[in-house]
Amino acid sequence: MLSELTIENIAVIERATVSFTRGFQCLTGETGAGKSIIIDAINCITGEKTSRELIRSGESSARVTAVFSDLSESVLSFLAENDVESEENTLILSRRISRDGKNSCRVNGYPVPLSLLRALGERLVNIHGQMDSKNLLDADRHFVYIDAFGNLSDLLAAYQADYRRLCDIRSEMKRLTMDESEKLKEIDRLDFQIEELTAAELKIGEREELAKRRDVARNAKKIVDALAEVSLLLSGDEYADGALQKVSAAVQALQNAADYLPELGETAGALQETSYTLSDIGADIKNRLSDVSYSESEADAIESRLDELQRLSRKYGATEEDMLRYLEEAKKRRAEIDLSEERLAELSGLFDEAAEQAKKSAKALSRARKTAAADFAARVEEQLRFLDMPDVRFTVSDTITPLGENGVDKMAFLFSANKGEAPKALARIASGGELSRVMLAIKNVLSVCDTVGTLIFDEIDTGVSGRAAEKVAMKLVELSRSRQVICVTHLTQLAMFADTHFLIQKTSDDARTTTSVTCLDEAGRAYELARMGSGTNIGETQLQNARQLLAYAENYKKNL
Numbered sequence: 001m002l003s004e005l006t007i008e009n010i011a012v013i014e015r016a017t018v019s020f021t022r023g024f025q026c027l028t029g030e031t032g033a034g035k036s037i038i039i040d041a042i043n044c045i046t047g048e049k050t051s052r053e054l055i056r057s058g059e060s061s062a063r064v065t066a067v068f069s070d071l072s073e074s075v076l077s078f079l080a081e082n083d084v085e086s087e088e089n090t091l092i093l094s095r096r097i098s099r100d101g102k103n104s105c106r107v108n109g110y111p112v113p114l115s116l117l118r119a120l121g122e123r124l125v126n127i128h129g130q131m132d133s134k135n136l137l138d139a140d141r142h143f144v145y146i147d148a149f150g151n152l153s154d155l156l157a158a159y160q161a162d163y164r165r166l167c168d169i170r171s172e173m174k175r176l177t178m179d180e181s182e183k184l185k186e187i188d189r190l191d192f193q194i195e196e197l198t199a200a201e202l203k204i205g206e207r208e209e210l211a212k213r214r215d216v217a218r219n220a221k222k223i224v225d226a227l228a229e230v231s232l233l234l235s236g237d238e239y240a241d242g243a244l245q246k247v248s249a250a251v252q253a254l255q256n257a258a259d260y261l262p263e264l265g266e267t268a269g270a271l272q273e274t275s276y277t278l279s280d281i282g283a284d285i286k287n288r289l290s291d292v293s294y295s296e297s298e299a300d301a302i303e304s305r306l307d308e309l310q311r312l313s314r315k316y317g318a319t320e321e322d323m324l325r326y327l328e329e330a331k332k333r334r335a336e337i338d339l340s341e342e343r344l345a346e347l348s349g350l351f352d353e354a355a356e357q358a359k360k361s362a363k364a365l366s367r368a369r370k371t372a373a374a375d376f377a378a379r380v381e382e383q384l385r386f387l388d389m390p391d392v393r394f395t396v397s398d399t400i401t402p403l404g405e406n407g408v409d410k411m412a413f414l415f416s417a418n419k420g421e422a423p424k425a426l427a428r429i430a431s432g433g434e435l436s437r438v439m440l441a442i443k444n445v446l447s448v449c450d451t452v453g454t455l456i457f458d459e460i461d462t463g464v465s466g467r468a469a470e471k472v473a474m475k476l477v478e479l480s481r482s483r484q485v486i487c488v489t490h491l492t493q494l495a496m497f498a499d500t501h502f503l504i505q506k507t508s509d510d511a512r513t514t515t516s517v518t519c520l521d522e523a524g525r526a527y528e529l530a531r532m533g534s535g536t537n538i539g540e541t542q543l544q545n546a547r548q549l550l551a552y553a554e555n556y557k558k559n560l
Contacts, residue, residue: 001484002125002454003090004067007041009056012515018502019519024480026487026495027517028528029504034515035488038504039127039458042066045093046121047114052099061098068093068124074451075123082116084108091124093117126452128439128460136439137427139412143369146396146411148446150372152365159361159407166354166403173347176340183337190334193316197327200312204320207309210302217299227289234282244282247275355403362408369409370398376445383441387475388468389434391419394441413438433463440472444479455479457487461494469493477557492532496549497557501525525550 006017012034027035044050045064055062068075068091079086084107095117096104105117147156216223236242241249254268313319316326336343373396381394392415399410414423417434426438440460447455457476464472473494479485480499489495501520506513520528529546530538 001068001070002042002066002486003069004065005038005041005045006063006065007037008064009059009062010041010044010054010064011037011056012506012513013037013041013517014056014512014514016515016517018517020484020486021500022480022484023499024477024485024487024497025500025502026489026498027502027504028489028495028532030506031490033504033506035504036458037515038517039456039488042125042127042456044097045095045117046125046127047095047105047116047118048121050095050097052097052101055097055099061096063094063096065092065094067091068453070453072123072451072453075120075453078120078123084110084112091120093120123452125454125456126450127456128443128458136413136435136442139410139425139427142396142413143406143409143411145413145442145446146369146373146376148449149376150368151449152368152372155361155365155368156406159358159365160405162354162358162361163403163405166351166358169347169351169354173344173351176336176344176347183340187334187337190330190337193330194327194334197312197316197323197330200308200323202309202312202320202324202327204324206320207306210306210309214299214302214306217302224289227285231282231285231289234278234285242282244275244278247271247278251275358403362403365407366398366400366409369407369411373398373411379445380438380441383444383475384437387437387441387471389417389437392417393423394438395423431463433465433468436460436462436464437468437472440475444475447479447482452483454484454486457485460487461489461491465491466493473497473553474556477560481560490532492529492546492549495525495532496529496546497553498525499557501528503528522550 001022002020004017004019006015007013008015018038027038029035040050040054041064044054045066069089071079071086071089071091075091076086076089079091086108092106092108094104094106098104103114105112105114107117107120147153232242234242234244236245251268251272254264254271258265258268309320312323316323377394377396381392384392384394395414397412397414399412400408401410402408413426415426415429415434415438416423417429426435436459440457443455460476461469461472469491470493473491474497476485476487476494477497487494487498495501501524503518503520503524504515505518506515508514518524526543526546527538529549530542533546534542
């Protein structure tokens with residue numbers, strides 16, 4: 001569960017730390033006070049895309065830190081798989097966002113990529129907001145709820161593996177199937193490419209070596225002149241001694257002096273070593289002089305070969321490795337065409353087998369979905385009746401379609417809130433309040449197979465009031481007995497049932513606007529409920545009524 005959330009420089013919050021507890025918790029406050037900022041911060045720390053616009057005005061960065069405790073087996077397994085250590089069943093997530101667009105994400109102090117933070121967040125927190133409602137209206141996504149409820153992920157994975165194999169075979173058959181004229185054109189093209197690349201006798205690293213040889217050829221005279229000068233300076237000529245002769249003479253002089261001053265012998269030896277080194281260098285220079293030559297025909301041949309390689313490179317790949325790889329692929333494709341008839345016959349048999357297997361897997365998945373859908377619909381309908389919809393009908397239609405990525409079932413939720421009306425697609429008839437209750441009912445039904453420890457509801461009370469709102473609150477309380485539930489609300493009927501109640505307040509001075517988060521005591525809760533129900537007209541009558549609401553809610557929770 002989420003134990004603590006620290007927000008720094010997010011929107012109008014300079015710094016706030018919220019300590020959450022178990023059970024049902026609500027956040028209330030005036031419109032515009034910043035309740036949504038808490039949700040934005042939780043989205044941020046669970047790896048969702050976050051805008052730099054959230055950074056508090058005048059600040060260069062913002063930070064969110066969250067502490068999670070009582071980690072589920074799913075979370076612990078994920079941490080182990082990703083070599084992330086957790087101490088005492090606790091997890092600390094931290095994310096810093098900067099105006100320059102950089103993200104810094106940490107788990108238990110260790111830097112991690114944003115993708116890992118997002119994957120971890122999916123296992124820690126489930127946030128219901130506007131996007132969930134949009135998904136609920138998208139019939140193409142309804143099978144996801146059924147698969148989750150029926151724990152059908154293994155059946156779906158098995159089908160998808162069979163379907164991918166079928167698609168791979170179909171793709172290969174399509175590639176090998178062509179009319180005779182297309183076949184002849186491709187044979188001509190491949191034969192030309194294979195012949196051209198084979199004739200080129202490509203060698204890896206050839207262009208680099210040719211470029212070096214070209215540089216030498218272009219600068220042969222400069223190289224020869226320089227080497228000749230060095231050779232003259234070292235070895236001399238008939239007119240003057242070079243460095244070698246002079247060093248040798250110096251060695252002899254030192255050796256003569258060593259007869260009288262023995263310690264000069266070591267110096268003479270060192271200079272003798274220098275003489276040997278100079279002699280080796282002189283020999284090397286002479287060898288290099290004989291190797292350096294300039295041939296106009298050789299230079300032309302080098303340029304011609306480089307031009308050829310450049311031309312081939314534009315057609316077949318940037319490097320020699322790429323061009324040789326292209327040659328191998330062309331040979332492979334040419335062989336495929338030669339054997340296409342035999343391969344097509346083989347693939348035809350494999351396709352029939354794969355299609356049969358995919359159909360078999362699809363039927364198994366479809367049967368399981370039908371069973372799960374019937375149970376799912378009955379449970380959701382039961383939940384909706386409790387949520388003040390006594391005449392509701394909720395069913396799941398299943399239309400069989402051709403094989404597709406997710407099976408053969410096009411499943412859609414059908415809904416009717418009124419007696420005598422046939423169930424129709426949610427998107428066509430559900431109001432905002434009805435949609436909120438359907439979503440809550442589904443969350444309750446799925447809670448038995450969901451291992452996420454924290455559920456957060458934003459705008460779950462949209463379009464709901466009166467008795468229906470109270471029933472929604474009761475369901476949230478029921479849900480909170482098996483996991484942590486956090487709800488942003490503007491309704492008294494929801495807030496009065498909270499185990500912990502946080503007040504979001506906005507204050508301003510001459511310079512800045514600041515939002516604070518306060519955990520309310522009993523007196524504070526009564527005052528906030530009175531404000532929510534009566535606005536600014538708060539007297540003893542309103543406070544007494546609020547205290548009665550709190551007592552009523554507390555009694556309900558004790559007897560749950």
